[in-house]
Amino acid sequence: MFTISSSTFTNTISSSFPSSISSPIFSQNPIFHTTLFSKPFLFHNPLSIALRKPTTATVFCKSSEASAESEEPSVPEDEWLQKLPEKTKPLYSHSLPCIEAWLKSLGFNQSKDDRAQWFVNKPDWHAHLSLDATDIYIRYLKSGPGNLEKDMERRFSYALSREDIENAVLGGP
Template sequence: MFTISSSTFTNTNIISFSFPSCSSSISSSHSQNPIFHTTHFTKPLLLQNRLSISLRKPITTIVFCKSHEASSESEEPSNPEDEWLQKLPDKTKPLYSHSLPCIEAWLKSLGFNQSKDDRALWFVNKGDWHAQLSLDVTDLYIRYLKSGPGNLEKDVERRFSYALSREDIENAVLGGP
């Protein structure tokens, strides 16, 4: 349990919130009820997290607190790719609605490896084909390599618009040459 307190506020307009599930409070040097001015907010104030807010003209300070249950010492740091995979939009959404870290985590989950020299270039080795995938500005390119397993006479390249869904691109790319 912790307490945030201050007795050096110079402004008389203090807003104080206290939540029972958050072990914190804010106190001020004034004993009277604070004056709440709704003109400070241009949009509705949405309190989605546990928080305590102290408003002083002209600065707003927001203090977030975490419950003890959520921050156990025995938790191991999670894999960053796993976090981005959890943030993936629905598989039917166009690829342009995905963030770059989400796309990178998705490609890694499909077995692609990112080039160290060119961060937009990815490689995959499947049992019956090898391919090189490139994230271009407007399209995603995949080149199935004749040097890999299989009987390709030449490299086969396909282009997919980012307007296609992640599911459609995944099915087309993993379908092979």
């Protein structure tokens, strides 16, 4: 704690203002007068809370060699494929790692820039798939093989079964 003695504050107002201002008003009610602080004024140190024993955390950094490797969790995707619910269950009942493993098994590749974007190159068409908050969007690209006149987009609700979405997506444009 910090203490401020009563002698620290003085009535400096009367010396800094003209006498017409300081005489009647400020002589009766001085702002910092020594009689107002008869006891030491205590301030609590705002940093005293931070003086507790700090908690430690371990931070792991990848070396430059490890950055070339995959950034996937250590659990193999085959394990997530085994944890997939039945094909007839709605997709919203699947965990995200299960959905990602399922998309990889269908031939989709995840974007490194945006983890919600997936790409697939089939012999007859190319597409981008996006996992949105409420729906799955797939855009079949006219730049890929096939005879699309323009990009074609479809939207599927997570309430549809995995089997239905798989059949619709892999059916192509």
